[in-house]
Amino acid sequence: xxxxxxxxxxxxxxxxxxxxxxxxxxxxxxxxxxxxxxxxxxxxxxxxxxxxxxxxxxxxxxxxxxxxxxxxxxxxxxxxxxxxxxxxxxxxxxxxxxxxxxxxxxxxxxxxxxxxxxxxxxxxxxxxxxxxxxxxxxxxxxxxxxxxxxxxxxxxxxxxxxxxxxxxxxxxxxxxxxxxxxxxxxxxxxxxxxxxxxxxxxxxxxxxxxxxxxxxxxxxxxxxxxxxxxxxxxxxxxxxxxxxxxxxxxxxxxxxxxxxxxxxxxxxxxxxxxxxxxxxxxxxxxxxxxxxxxxxxxxxxxxxxxxxxxxxxxxxxxxxxxxxxxxxxxxxxxxxxxxxxxxxxxxxxxxxxxxxxxxxxxxxxxxxxxxxxxxxxxxxxxxxxxxxxxxxxxxxxxxxxxxxxxxxxxxxxxxxxxxxxxxxxxxxxxxxxxxxxxxxxxxxxxxxxxxxxxxxxxxxxxxxxxxxxxxxxxxxxxxxxx
Amino acid sequence: xxxxxxxxxxxxxxxxxxxxxxxxxxxxxxxxxxxxxxxxxxxxxxxxxxxxxxxxxxxxxxxxxxxxxxxxxxxxxxxxxxxxxxxxxxxxxxxxxxxxxxxxxxxxxxxxxxxxxxxxxxxxxxxxxxxxxxxxxxxxxxxxxxxxxxxxxxxxxxxxxxxxxxxxxxxxxxxxxxxxxxxxxxxxxxxxxxxxxxxxxxxxxxxxxxxxxxxxxxxxxxxxxxxxxxxxxxxxxxxxxxxxxxxxxxxxxxxxxxxxxxxxxxxxxxxxxxxxxxxxxxxxxxxxxxxxxxxxxxxxxxxxxxxxxxxxxxxxxxxxxxxxxxxxxxxxxxxxxxxxxxxxxxxxxxxxxxxxxxxxxxxxxxxxxxxxxxxxxxxxxxxxxxxxxxxxxxxxxxxxxxxxxxxxxxxxxxxxxxxxxxxxxxxxxxxxxxxxxxxx
Numbered sequence: 001x002x003x004x005x006x007x008x009x010x011x012x013x014x015x016x017x018x019x020x021x022x023x024x025x026x027x028x029x030x031x032x033x034x035x036x037x038x039x040x041x042x043x044x045x046x047x048x049x050x051x052x053x054x055x056x057x058x059x060x061x062x063x064x065x066x067x068x069x070x071x072x073x074x075x076x077x078x079x080x081x082x083x084x085x086x087x088x089x090x091x092x093x094x095x096x097x098x099x100x101x102x103x104x105x106x107x108x109x110x111x112x113x114x115x116x117x118x119x120x121x122x123x124x125x126x127x128x129x130x131x132x133x134x135x136x137x138x139x140x141x142x143x144x145x146x147x148x149x150x151x152x153x154x155x156x157x158x159x160x161x162x163x164x165x166x167x168x169x170x171x172x173x174x175x176x177x178x179x180x181x182x183x184x185x186x187x188x189x190x191x192x193x194x195x196x197x198x199x200x201x202x203x204x205x206x207x208x209x210x211x212x213x214x215x216x217x218x219x220x221x222x223x224x225x226x227x228x229x230x231x232x233x234x235x236x237x238x239x240x241x242x243x244x245x246x247x248x249x250x251x252x253x254x255x256x257x258x259x260x261x262x263x264x265x266x267x268x269x270x271x272x273x274x275x276x277x278x279x280x281x282x283x284x285x286x287x288x289x290x291x292x293x294x295x296x297x298x299x300x301x302x303x304x305x306x307x308x309x310x311x312x313x314x315x316x317x318x319x320x321x322x323x324x325x326x327x328x329x330x331x332x333x334x335x336x337x338x339x340x341x342x343x344x345x346x347x348x349x350x351x352x353x354x355x356x357x358x359x360x361x362x363x364x365x366x367x368x369x370x371x372x373x374x375x376x377x378x379x380x381x382x383x384x385x386x387x388x389x390x391x392x393x394x395x396x397x398x399x400x401x402x403x404x405x406x407x408x409x410x411x412x413x414x415x416x417x418x419x420x421x422x423x424x425x426x427x428x429x430x431x432x433x434x435x436x437x438x439x440x441x442x443x444x445x446x447x448x449x450x451x452x453x454x455x456x457x458x459x460x461x462x463x464x465x466x467x468x469x470x471x472x473x474x475x476x477x478x479x480x481x482x
Numbered sequence: 483x484x485x486x487x488x489x490x491x492x493x494x495x496x497x498x499x500x501x502x503x504x505x506x507x508x509x510x511x512x513x514x515x516x517x518x519x520x521x522x523x524x525x526x527x528x529x530x531x532x533x534x535x536x537x538x539x540x541x542x543x544x545x546x547x548x549x550x551x552x553x554x555x556x557x558x559x560x561x562x563x564x565x566x567x568x569x570x571x572x573x574x575x576x577x578x579x580x581x582x583x584x585x586x587x588x589x590x591x592x593x594x595x596x597x598x599x600x601x602x603x604x605x606x607x608x609x610x611x612x613x614x615x616x617x618x619x620x621x622x623x624x625x626x627x628x629x630x631x632x633x634x635x636x637x638x639x640x641x642x643x644x645x646x647x648x649x650x651x652x653x654x655x656x657x658x659x660x661x662x663x664x665x666x667x668x669x670x671x672x673x674x675x676x677x678x679x680x681x682x683x684x685x686x687x688x689x690x691x692x693x694x695x696x697x698x699x700x701x702x703x704x705x706x707x708x709x710x711x712x713x714x715x716x717x718x719x720x721x722x723x724x725x726x727x728x729x730x731x732x733x734x735x736x737x738x739x740x741x742x743x744x745x746x747x748x749x750x751x752x753x754x755x756x757x758x759x760x761x762x763x764x765x766x767x768x769x770x771x772x773x774x775x776x777x778x779x780x781x782x783x784x785x786x787x788x789x790x791x792x793x794x795x796x797x798x799x800x801x802x803x804x805x806x807x808x809x810x811x812x813x814x815x816x817x818x819x820x821x822x823x824x825x826x827x828x829x830x831x832x833x834x835x836x837x838x839x840x841x842x843x844x845x846x847x848x849x850x851x852x853x854x855x856x857x858x859x860x861x862x863x864x865x866x867x868x869x870x871x872x873x874x875x876x877x878x879x880x881x882x883x884x885x886x887x888x889x890x891x892x893x894x895x896x897x898x899x900x901x902x903x904x905x906x907x908x909x910x911x912x913x914x915x916x917x918x919x920x921x922x
Binding site: 082083084085115123130131134135136137138139154155156182183184185186187188189190191192193194196197198199300301302303304333334335336341344345347350370372373402403406407408409410411413414416417418419476 | 632637740786813863
């Protein structure tokens, strides 16, 4: 909806926004004095909490996972009583990776259509989800990614039942009217157009499309323009009826709630639905090996160019990801970062960084330089490669690794301030395929050694597996605009 | 029944939440207006601060000097170079950032409780004894100019600049320089100008600092006193100026930018109002009914019913210190631009002529208060709110009193404020983008 930036946000710039390296740290494990990384523990099921009808799956880092026996709905509960608010979020394990040619962007359009109402809750009745949440001052939205779609609100705790009732209702009772599709299509098209105003967004889209040839990450989450305009309502309905089932969803509650009451409410409203009649489709497509460098160039009016160097790296659950995260922090985090020193401080770039767009399947690692006007693309690209080659040849220092580990310890404290951020990050890990990485990923980063960083640099940053993109600014065409 | 209970709860919220201000302690420490606030968060501390040293303080001097002065703060002190400062912060995961706004130099920091002395000490050193090395100044200028040039094709930034230059008169603190003026000023700026600016404006006299989170008031003040002792100087904000006229002549401004599939539109005017003026809150509440969130009239009509835009909203803005502005902003595809503007004007005219309804007001007041309280549930959100309250001239008690003030706004006040301070027929309309034929 309005503030959903997932489709248009240049993912290469996203490390500081959600990438686990910045936001992720164990809820309770990493204390400043802890020398060794603590071991995750699986706690026994909380007793006497009104869990009838639920199976306790596991508890980790202050988060309890349950399964609603009746229909397979996954539930994550993270209590935090520091403020009288609660964030409720439902994450569907469906994203643009589940789309094919002709229906690209369908996941995202469906996300928009989820605000159009149902027989029970709609604008005419004055009780639609946006009316309810804006009446009580809730902060709410929805977002679509490659691997998941989520809907969420942060509200006063007294409003929890009202929100769960509507959120659960639209899981299976959504209106999907052609008239609504027509008006919402132009809304989504304007969202697409806004994204295209920024040449860097276009560059990221084209680099991604070139990097992936078989996996559906090839196409942008917002979809191709022609698909946005022409996807029929029947296809959206098929999509909804295939993926919007309790056994393909996780509801997450973070904040000031009573466990027994929260589970009772979830059971009351989500328990009404059966398990999906058909198995949720799986993706069996695999990306073929890349056997040579790929290059894309975007030319648009502008003043300063951009260089992106992309490599496919393993899925977000892979054991090498913590070392890649450490590498990215050393390259990108703060003024002491290697890319800042080599590119920004030397006047080649306005900003430079690196990060991984973590995925359920192959992830995409990117290095970027937003160039100073006047910098040659070759010079920026060479400078990025020089820093990678240094790590491949000489590794990183123990001091650099230690510094990043301390940053993670501080992030552990920062992330406890606010329920919405916790729920949001959990949702990203759900999309990657394992919510427990919210807790364990930071612990694994604490175990990374300098040798690990050098190893993954050598393993993944090979020239023949590179996709390089340049945004080349050009002068405005004569007569452009009015 | 449920809604009725909710309204009663919110009506009681002023007294029920009276404890908010009780968590805050405000006193002058080392010449700085320091507010500490203990929240429930463990181990974390947030610092937000501001002092009058923003772009407007350039006055008739070099327009780039305030920003360049701010950019030099994390580029080394007399004792530590830029990388040594970064190393101290990075090694404990602390963050310190400086940002120059219209009237303020903002400081934002976050750290673990144990590292508060380090962070306060570094902020003090950066403000009091910046190195101001010529080589670093040259880099700062290059980055500033490069950033300005890179924003030349940003339709949102260009639309905002054109709008503000058309509604604020010369000499008004909210009137921005053009991009070209900033670039030229940055190129000619000297280190001596930066030194003179810092000497004149950087001081505790009108500085406010909020330290929130897992803090001890006494310990925090002791650290601030130690770090800032002996610091002096500083100037006040520009509170009186050539006041904007709410009834400027209507005009349309086009900012042509090539290859922009979406046009940024801003429609509005100066209000002549400051945040604390008598009609200001009523105008804010009325504006929320028109253009806040998904249920605002603009989103309901122009987006939901007509499908003309991804986003459209209305706000009262930039009025915390000086008199500010009112505007509607939206984006439209070039082919839908005229239709979008017509729909926007239709909703604006209806709102202005007929006013809002009692039902709309009741619901919106409830939503504004709820949203406000949710926003205070994080330490960062609370600290930001306390600082802006102080800048607006309120005491910390306004944290509690705000909800009561919103609840007290009447229908007559809202509709009168809309009529008194806005005039759709004399608003400025800005369109930035590829205003011409489009593919659909």
